[in-house]
Amino acid sequence: MRILVFANTPAHVHLYRHTVNRLERAGHDVLVLTREYACTTDLLEFFGMPYRVYGDHGTDAYSRLRFARELGGQLGTIVRESVRFRPDVVFGRGPYAALAGTVTRAPTVLVLDDEPGDFNHTVSRPFADCILSPAVTRRDLGPDHYTFEGFKECAYLHPDVFEPDGRIREYLGVDPEEPYVLLRFNALDALHDTDLEGFRPEQRRDLIERLSEDATVFVSDERGEMELRDSPARPYDLHPALIHDAMAEASLLVADTGTMATEAALLGTPAFRYRGTDDHEYGEFQALERAGLAEQFDAYENLRDRAIDVLGDEGVPARWQRRRQAYVGELVNLTDLLVDIATARGSLDRLSPPAKQAIRPRSQSL
Known part of the structure; x- marks a missing residue:
């Protein structure tokens, strides 16, 4: 065929x-x-x-x-x-x-x-x-x-398909027990993204500064325009094929893009999505929210404060993995x-x- x-x-x-x-x-x-x-x-x-x-x-x-x-x-x-x-x-x-x-x-x-x-x-x-x-x-x-x-x-x-690369922490340069966060900033350039706005520049800077107090922060900027030289964050610069391995080991993913938030949630990593100006209700996110795997926010300050709380809760990784096994394994x-x-x-x-x-x-x- x-x-x-x-x-x-x-x-x-x-x-x-x-x-x-x-x-x-x-x-x-x-x-x-x-x-x-x-x-x-x-x-x-x-x-x-x-x-x-x-x-x-x-x-x-x-x-x-x-x-x-x-x-x-x-x-x-x-x-x-x-x-x-x-x-x-x-x-x-x-x-x-x-x-x-x-x-x-x-x-x-x-x-x-x-x-x-x-x-x-x-x-x-x-x-x-x-x-x-x-x-x-x-x-x-x-x-x-x-x-x-x-x-x-x-x-x-x-779970029947995904096999994480156990060397991902070595690739990222983080210790075995070191918590890290992935921040994904969308280019918002696709046809369905017309007129949408995600994190504003000042919100990006504030989020990086606040989360870096509790974890190593990696930034994946789809536009490639962010200057991180004087920032406490590090650029996510691995081959894009390794992003899901990095997500699986992360303590948290924060994004203003839909696909990566969904992916992190399905991997059992807390996934926080900032809506920005997107007021559309997506069935996928509603299902993941009901399963306790993803959260969406209309207000930036609420997302930031919730992210700080999750990073400070030592029981989060085990809870999210139990939720993943109960929900994703049946899909x-x-x-x-x-x-x-x-x-x-x-x-x-x-x-x-x-x-x-x-x-x-x-x-x-x-």
């Missing part, structure tokens, strides 16, 4: 990396179509995934203007690469995957999360043969929409499900009995 996968962001690479590896080991031909965006191609190289680049997508205003001018050329490249590869099934999300499936007449599987409805979903939904999303998703995308108990991050962070291993869907050529009727039991029509979940 020939499986075409779209991985346009670092999160997409993680979503599909175990699936791609297992399909290749089973003798299938897999191709990942991607774009130059953040560390996406770095991750593809690190994990040895077979890929071709169809374009790029920068983070500044000029890059986005250039992207708009070059969109036609990128779509043309996608068409050529897709037709040349001749896939039996296409995986992805948004109009790129829908276009590839349409021109090759291959079944198209869209794997979504609980983001707000937007242009991408409106354009791609009519061309999808199967739409897969977490059961906490509150949107109903039609008769081809199916859900599973879990999160898209369960494809790489489910669907999404890699198993994606491999089964791929080998069934996107036909849910041909799924194995365990895979069929793992999904249900969205209309029945409402």
Whole structure:
């Protein structure tokens, strides 16, 4: 079989990396179509995934203007690469995957999360043969929409899949018992981030200063613009493929971005998300809050004070790990499900009995 996968962001690479590896080991031909965006191609190289680049997508205003001018050329490249590869099934999300499936007449599987409805979903939904999303998703995308108990991050962070690198503290340069915190500041440059604002510069500085009194602070700044030379914080400068290993050992993650907060929570690390100007209610975070694995804050001062309290509570690590075992261990291993869907050529009727039991029509979940 020939499986075409779209991985346009670092999160997409993680979503599909175990699936791609297992399909290749089973003798299938897999191709990942991607774009130059953040560390996406770095991750593809690190994990040895077979890929071709169809374009790029920068983070500044000029890059986005250039992207708009070059969109036609990128779509043309996608068409050529897709037709040349001749896939039996296409995986992805948004109009790129829908276009590839349409021109090759291959079944198209869209794997979504609980983001707000937007242009991408409106354009791609009519061309999808199967739409897969977490059961906490509150949107109903039609008769081809199916859900599973879990999160898209369960494809790489489910306890059956994730194996932490025991050398991560050595890589970071921290002692075995030394508490450390990861701060993740979002670039907020994606389409669904339009008009959103996360931590302000003065809040970032205050958070670093206060948390560094109780722990070593590592900063991951997506824009790469923060100056930390005179700050008590250290830049997180390991290869991006190691971020989940670093999260798993951290005492706390604080972020104004959704994906990394979800990932830390699923690893049993206290995950605090600052909403900033984002007033959308995400089903994933509500579920993680109910499980006691993540917390969201509208006011910066409340987040800061809660973070200080958690760092001072010696019982937190054990409590969060118990919560993870009780909650995450019961979720669907999404890699198993994606491999089964791929080998069934996107036909849910041909799924194995365990895979069929793992999904249900969205209309029945409402």
